[in-house]
Amino acid sequence: MFHPLPVFIGLRYLKGRSGDKFGRFVSYMSTAGITIGVMSLITVLSVMNGFEGQLKNRILGVLPQAVIAGDAELAPDVNTIAQWDGIVGTAPLVSTDAVVQSALSLGAGRLLGVDPQSKEPVRAFMVRGQFEALTAGSYALVLGRKTARQLDVSVGDKVRVMITSASQFTPIGRVPSQRNFTVAGIYDTATDVDGQLMFANLNDVARLMRLPRTQPADLRLFVAEPFDVPKLKVKAESLGYEWSDWRELRGELFQAVKMEKNMMGLMLSLIILVAAFNIISALIMVVMEKQSEVAILKTQGMKQRDVVYLFVVQGASSGVIGAILGGIAGTLLAMNINGIMAVLNISLLGNGISLPVVVKPEQIFSVVVGAIVLSLLATLFPSIKAASVRPAEALRYE
Known part of the structure; x- marks a missing residue:
């Protein structure tokens, strides 16, 4: 050659x-x-x-990837936002920090009010109970495995959920908004999210937060590529929307x-x-x-x-x-x-x-x-x- x-x-x-x-x-x-x-x-x-x-998949799939806050003066336009590039779905959401108490222990986390009929990735990680049990008025709660172990509760047990941001004045002083919930399911993502997120029905959480009926729910966005949220944030803020995304909770990780x-x-x-x-x-x-x-x-x-x-x-x-x-x-x-x-x-x-x-x-x-x-x-x-x-x-x- x-x-x-x-x-x-x-x-x-x-x-x-x-x-x-x-x-x-x-x-x-x-x-x-x-x-x-x-x-x-x-x-x-x-x-x-x-x-x-x-x-x-396990953390950003369960965490709200991006949320546009609802406002009576500037409610999110679901149909328009759903057409944005990179958006693969939307769902209503209300969320707040909450304290949850069982007969034996006390814990805290982020309470997400969701529509059980809408898209919800945590369904894929359910190990006990049914996510569809979060019907309006049932005051049912889905906990992570880590939180359930901390509280020593299982499906069917009662827990008390308290929201300090929605407290009210009483003769004995300021008392947080609270109500008994029934544990309807347990999920397991094998991450620390299991000890932080709790899920309940959208309407039940809104009532517990004492939100006005005229206030629309926040809009949860499902993004094709979670690392592209900065581009979407710029677009949302240019339209006057209030924006938050997963980086505030898990960006450092x-x-x-x-x-x-x-x-x-x-x-x-x-x-x-x-x-x-x-x-x-x-x-x-x-x-x-x-x-x-x-x-x-x-x-x-x-x-x-x-x-x-x-x-x-x-x-x-x-x-x-x-x-x-x-x-x-x-x-x-x-x-x-x-x-x-x-x-x-x-x-x-x-x-x-x-x-x-x-x-x-x-x-x-x-x-x-x-x-x-x-x-x-x-x-x-x-x-x-x-x-x-x-x-x-x-x-x-x-």
């Missing part, structure tokens, strides 16, 4: 001479370093993608996850960087060894740029091979990591819980291409150094 001369000689140098075991060892270690770095980076990023996606993901990516990228320095070291050794051969090639008419290409081919081949092998190995490892851990009897999360893994092709492509580009950059200095060899000086003592 025909190859351009720099490519042919570069690949020949890549194999090395049979007696140059140390040089070949350094070259192989450079390839292995890039392979391990790319494989580790793809695997860790895929697992972090899984955790991020799971948090988004996702910022922490994003920062941890970036830091893990940076740390593992250092492995690839170290391997790239190995390429520089290996190429410098080859350049020092091949000075006389380069001089002969230049006397035969090889141009400086061809000499540069020659050593770029040799050095970059290690990077390209390592990046491709690392990409394939990292993808296979990420897709089968739970099976491998099961065979080795390792459970990082305990109780046999599998690691969430989301493999993103565009992410793999970026990592592999980044490793190849870094390898190419690592070859430039030694290659230019080789091209600067002067034949007369290199062959003086030959």
Whole structure:
């Protein structure tokens, strides 16, 4: 098969001479370093993608992603808002902070008044009871598993719900609005949301909050991509609506996850960087060894740029091979990591819980291409150094 001369000689140098075991060892270690770095980076990023996606599904799926406050003077136009880009659904909502008391304990959380016939993601996480039991006038309540354990209650038990923001004056002083509710269901998202959100019927919560009948309910927005809410906020506020979204309750959590993901990516990228320095070291050794051969090639008419290409081919081949092998190995490892851990009897999360893994092709492509580009950059200095060899000086003592 025909190859351009720099490519042919570069690949020949890549194999090395049979007696140059140390040089070949350094070259192989450079390839292995890039392979391990790319494989580790793809695997860790895929697992972090899984955790991020799971948090988004379990937390942002249950939390109100965005809420436009209802106002008698400027009531949200449901039909118009539902047509906005990125909005996949709407539902009426009233919410307030509340204290809930059982016979044995006391807790607090966010009480959401919802329409049981409207879209409500928490239905998918119900473990006891029925969400549809939240009918108007029933004063039924759906609690998270964590809150239910704290209060030591189950379906059918009575609890007292108190709202301090709707207190009223009595002869004995200011008393919060309160009423007995019946626990109608328990949900479990396996996150701390289970200890914070409580659900009841929209009308029951409005009565407990003593809201005027003329005041419309807030409008809850379901967003296709929760991380796009800043754009929607700008649009809503430009129309005079009062806006709130999930970032006020959980923004710091996702910022922490994003920062941890970036830091893990940076740390593992250092492995690839170290391997790239190995390429520089290996190429410098080859350049020092091949000075006389380069001089002969230049006397035969090889141009400086061809000499540069020659050593770029040799050095970059290690990077390209390592990046491709690392990409394939990292993808296979990420897709089968739970099976491998099961065979080795390792459970990082305990109780046999599998690691969430989301493999993103565009992410793999970026990592592999980044490793190849870094390898190419690592070859430039030694290659230019080789091209600067002067034949007369290199062959003086030959």
